[in-house]
Amino acid sequence: GQQVMQIPQYQHVQEGEDFTTYCNSSTTLSNIQWYKQRPGGHPVFLIQLVKSGEVKKQKRLTFQFGEAKKNSSLHITATQTTDVGTYFCAGGEDSWGKLQFGAGTQVVVTP
């Protein structure tokens, strides 16, 4: 079945630095979604990418969907302490709306 791998598992970043987290699927995806989970909280939707090669930006966050629709990335510039949390990618399918989540990248920001 479909598997979604996410790297790195942990990311320690100094405030002001940039970092990228990567997501790879074993199969072609219909869409990919990104969620953020703060410590002790629940996943909160960030964005959905649907088209091959799509790039979307949200302030300091840039999301990209690969040409083959099998990989995606999230790049954060000028990291802030508010960026702390775990970022999950999730491969979506259109039949039942099910999501296959990656294991997540836990981000720790050092002031």
Place this chain on the structure above:
Amino acid sequence: NAGVTQTPKFQVLKTGQSMTLQCAQDMNHNSMYWYRQDPGMGLRLIYYSASEGTTDKGEVPNGYNVSRLNKREFSLRLESAAPSQTSVYFCASSERLGTRFIEQFFGPGTRLTVL
């Protein structure tokens, strides 16, 4: 709007006990989902319900049962709890718009410990 609500927030069970986790959404969504989250493993789908009256197995259904009571409510039952079911459980809901589903909205979670 409360979004997705879950009860209880915390629960401690002994091995072999049973319990039902409750979930309700007020967004009029047709689709609802139950996930478990374990450290380092992301969220894994236990069961889902595409619409009122239908349920289907996800990735890790063993040891669980579900009921889609009506459009708003989707409950998860552990008939005989085991320590391996210690986890955080999230309920989520979504809706189809045209050919695609919108994002999933998650409840606050239930933190379950089985001793």
